[in-house]
Amino acid sequence: MAKQKEYLGQFEEIVMLAILHLGSNSYGTRIRQTVEEALEKSISIGAIYTTLDRLEQKGYLASWQGDATQERGGRAKRYFEVTGTGQRALKNNDTARHKLPELIMAQ
Amino acid sequence: MGIELSDLGLEGVQKVDSRIGPDAQSCLVGTDAFPPVAGEKLFLLILSREERKTNILGDLAEEYSELAQKFGRRFATIWYYKQAAASASPFLHKIAKWGLFLSVGELVRRLTH
Numbered sequence: 001m002a003k004q005k006e007y008l009g010q011f012e013e014i015v016m017l018a019i020l021h022l023g024s025n026s027y028g029t030r031i032r033q034t035v036e037e038a039l040e041k042s043i044s045i046g047a048i049y050t051t052l053d054r055l056e057q058k059g060y061l062a063s064w065q066g067d068a069t070q071e072r073g074g075r076a077k078r079y080f081e082v083t084g085t086g087q088r089a090l091k092n093n094d095t096a097r098h099k100l101p102e103l104i105m106a107q
Numbered sequence: 108m109g110i111e112l113s114d115l116g117l118e119g120v121q122k123v124d125s126r127i128g129p130d131a132q133s134c135l136v137g138t139d140a141f142p143p144v145a146g147e148k149l150f151l152l153i154l155s156r157e158e159r160k161t162n163i164l165g166d167l168a169e170e171y172s173e174l175a176q177k178f179g180r181r182f183a184t185i186w187y188y189k190q191a192a193a194s195a196s197p198f199l200h201k202i203a204k205w206g207l208f209l210s211v212g213e214l215v216r217r218l219t220h
Contacts (some may be wrong), residue, residue, distance in 0.1 A: 028166035045163055046194025068165075071172055073141075075165030 005092045006085075008060075013093055014038060015051050016060065019080050020090075027066065027077040028052075052080060060086030142171040143184050149191045163194075 008016065018034040019026040028048060036043040055061045066077040082090070147164060167190060174183035 028162055029170050032166070033170075042189070042193070044193030044196075045166055045190055046196075049163055069169075071169045072165035073168045075161050075168065077165065078162040 006058075006089045007096065008089050008093050011047075012051055012055055012060075013090065015048065016055065016082055016086055016090055019061070019082055024079075026080045031080070055086065056080075058085075059083060060089055142168050142187055146184075146187045146191050149188075149195065 014035055015031065018031050018038065022030050022034060028045060031052070032043055032045055032048045035048065052061060052063070056063055060083060061080050062083050063078050063080045066079050068074050068076045142164075147167075150164060150167070151160060167187060171183050171187050174186055
């Protein structure tokens with residue numbers, strides 16, 4: 001039996017796209033600001049980290065602890081990157097998004 | 108009652124200011140860019156994982172400092188408490204849900220005994 005394709009929720013997809021956009025600078029503050037700018041609405045840091053944790057548990061993201069900095073009062077940053085599994089999930093979402101209009105037009 | 112450095116994920120940081128170390132303090136002196144203590148305490152209540160506490164408080168401190176320098180401390184403080192309120196929302200929903208569940212359970216128990 002073929003493995004079922006995995007899809008992302010809307011907010012999950014946006015967070016992952018923000019991480020891809022930020023590249024090596026993907027940590028909580030910048031991810032939150034990027035998502036907030038994209039959605040044009042206020043986004044809480046708690047919502048971002050809840051989503052990041054969930055995506056990491058699913059294997060779509062990997063994270064590592066960076067160095068502590070003065071601007072953060074001596075606390076470290078946690079950086080994130082999209083894994084291969086995460087990129088496949090993004091691709092599945094993109095494929096479905098392009099397929100649906102074709103199905104509608106075919107009716 | 109004060110906050111311990113360990114509460115804020117700052118074990119090992121040399122104690123000069125009661126909340127942050129000397130390097131961070133020298134960076135922030137004159138900027139009034141410390142996040143509000145009450146706000147950080149609120150986040151400590153609602154955050155569960157130790158690691159998440161350090162990361163989130165660090166993120167908020169960084170953005171608080173940026174906003175304070177751009178728009179002033181008052182604006183940054185309001186923003187900080189808004190973040191705390193928005194982040195606490197799922198936690199409060201959980202409490203409300205369990206509170207309701209326990210209340211209904213207690214009511215059923217009393218009606219059946």
